[in-house]
């Protein structure tokens with residue numbers, strides 16, 4: 001038979017095993033005939049279909065309360081026991097939250113989502129809650145252990161019944177399940193303080209206490225799942241490893257030494273010895289065998305074999321090459337379990353079983369296995385178990401009166417598993433190797449959950465189908481409801497398969513750290529446990545081996561049937577900080593992990609080729625589905641996170657932008673204000689600070705000095721100055737960057753305030769050099785200093801020009817600028833005042849009205865404001881009182897278009913007069929013509 005055929009044969013045999021075993025799991029014992037019939041059938045519906053049906057049945061239950069569904073089962077079956085252990089809050093582990101788990105009784109707890117009370121949530125519903133888990137759920141367990149539960153009490157309630165069963169010849173399985181840092185390793189192995197020994201050391205203590213004086217010297221040893229084989233001197237057991245002989249070549253430091261130094265193994269003190277002794281049948285002799293395997297990255301490794309040390313120089317700088325080979329899972333032959341009419345499970349081929357003669361020896365072996373486990377699987381993450389540690393204790397017993405033949409031996413086994421922590425890779429920021437580890441851990445735990453779920457659904461279906469009254473139990477009816485239990489999808493479930501499908505007690509310990517932030521992960525763990533409690537296993541019976549020739553060790557397989565295996569290299573550096581006199585040193589390990597050999601076995605009958613192909617197809621598709629679900633979940637989580645990050649980034653960016661805009665607005669307003677103050681300084685409306693006289697003021701002063709007009713102030717000129725001065729100073733006490741700086745800064749101001757608008761800039765320049773662009777009556781100051789208008793008195797350069805006649809940009813900008821809210825706005829210049837010649841310039845100022853109007857207009861003052869102010873001043877100076885109502889009843893609008901609207905408004909408002917720039921301009925021109933420009937031109941001179 002070639003390799004392919006042999007491998008097909010294995011698969012075929014496996015299929016037979018699985019197909020029948022899952023049926024066996026789901027059928028109560030009284031219907032054994034039905035079971036046998038079903039076991040012969042290969043027609044099994046896919047798990048998904050069955051799942052849909054089962055979920056439809058359970059839909060009506062309250063999602064907030066998870067309680068065990070009562071599945072009728074007979075006395076031959078036992079439900080899986082689930083114990084909850086709540087980890088205490090440990091100072092210094094970073095958790096500073098209130099626990100989200102509340103004990104309601106010895107068997108129930110309530111789990112409340114901590115983010116429910118998050119301040120960022122609305123009325124109890126978290127804002128960004130990604131979790132699909134219910135916010136409050138009640139879970140039921142076989143027993144709940146509070147945080148202060150002690151190890152002896154915990155061991156007595158959870159494990160002691162299994163140890164008793166082991167001594168009585170029954171199989172048992174116990175596993176600790178939970179997220180990282182929840183206390184699984186503490187539960188299984190124990191802590192470093194007194195009386196903190198965990199389940200493993202206590203189990204061996206109780207076993208050896210109980211069999212003391214009853215140990216026999218057997219010529220057989222356990223093999224495969226429940227089989228026996230001759231314990232020959234040439235077998236691998238003759239070179240059983242120990243910590244003492246665990247050494248590398250002479251020039252190398254002892255690896256055991258390095259490991260012990262690096263990973264301070266828990267010191268098991270005498271006080272940690274569990275004194276419990278169980279009563280056993282003293283007519284038997286016993287031997288105890290130990291094996292320790294780990295499932296790491298979906299490969300199974302033996303932790304009790306001597307690691308092959310090779311290479312490396314004489315110094316520690318040379319890497320030590322450590323090689324270990326993965327072990328394969330193989331289906332156990334039916335002869336290993338003659339009582340069973342169905343198939344038996346799978347065993348780890350080539351796993352070392354070491355005979356231990358005392359509790360001390362057993363603990364030493366366990367310590368060695370733990371060291372290996374941490375070196376090979378967890379070194380880069382030494383605080384966390386990244387592999388599933390599987391310790392199996394096998395007990396052989398034989399009646400003292402019987403011959404030493406294997407047919408008189410009874411075997412039983414107890415498997416104790418410390419599962420790796422279930423966690424999301426995104427929580428651990430894992431990448432590369434770590435990500436692969438996390439993926440494989442999650443995969444195996446997920447598959448375990450799926451197996452539990454499918455078994456539960458199968459059992460429920462069968463129980464319902466067979467329990468229905470007046471209904472014939474037909475094999476076809478039963479098999480229709482059964483789904484494939486996906487044990488083969490992970491190595492872990494392959495190892496556990498036999499306990500679920502065969503006979504044995506299953507106990508599950510759920511470890512939970514209620515201070516942990518992983519509420520979702522813990523919810524999943526709790527959900528898993530509540531499902532598992534509904535699953536029943538076949539109650540164990542004592543097993544007696546049938547007569548027959550024991551098999552040779554698996555190592556004696558046909559070498560030609562092996563397929564070449566791949567190997568994976570990893571570099572590991574162990575840093576030793578040096579204890580006592582020893583100095584700091586580093587040891588490099590070059591770890592090589594070889595894949596298992598796939599060997600053919602001829603003792604299995606091949607199945608029908610079509611059935612084989614169909615099974616393969618189903619498995620391939622299920623695997624694909626599973627992988628795509630995993631990928632989908634990871635991608636979804638990543639996308640959600642990315643979207644959140646992007647949103648946060650955008651919000652931050654917007655905040656920055658708004659802050660910048662706000663700042664520039666503030667600066668702009670400040671500059672406007674300063675410019676206005678500057679103008680007022682220039683017009684002399686407010687007092688000047690000698691030290692801060694800007695060029696414009698200087699120019700104004702110069703004008704003052706060379707054109708000495710009447711010094712006579714207006715009637716209330718000085719008080720007006722004071723008032724404005726006070727107003728200005730109380731409005732802005734800060735010295736403005738532009739205050740008093742004159743032309744240049746005003747220009748800059750124009751630039752920045754008007755966003756580098758060239759037109760605007762021009763407007764401001766015009767503003768700053770008013771006379772050069774003055775109309776025909778313009779007054780060019782630069783032409784002749786001496787020809788000041790005030791001297792001749794014949795020509796008045798100050799002609800008030802309406803805003804509309806100025807460059808459009810200036811007006812437009814002035815219109816768009818927000819007008820400052822002055823306490824006392826200046827009154828406008830009215831046509832009637834102009835006609836009446838009542839308008840006069842303030843004598844103290846040499847600035848022309850047009851200049852000022854333009855300056856202010858350019859800097860954002862509305863054009864109607866300026867004349868108001870100036871007119872008011874003029875009127876004050878001429879002692880003509882103008883009623884305030886009259887001023888208020890005038891509306892000045894910038895253009896004719898707008899005036900249409902205003903006309904409408906006027907109609908509504910009654911008598912209010914509406915002035916537009918054009919109308920003012922027209923009126924001015926008419927007036928100028930009719931009165932030869934007398935009235936307006938004299939405004940600048942202030943005669944009167």
Ligand SMILES: Nc1ncnc2c1ncn2[C@@H]1O[C@H](COP(=O)(O)OP(=O)(O)OP(=O)(O)O)[C@@H](O)[C@H]1O
Nearest residue numbers: 087179180181182183184185186191384385420421
């Ligand atoms: N019941 C307990 N009493 C006191 N300390 C505890 C208890 N349970 C856990 N601890 C402590 O909590 C820490 C984490 O526990 P442990 O290493 O057992 O978690 P774990 O679930 O095995 O984590 P991982 O899966 O990452 O290996 C350890 O320091 C352990 O000593």
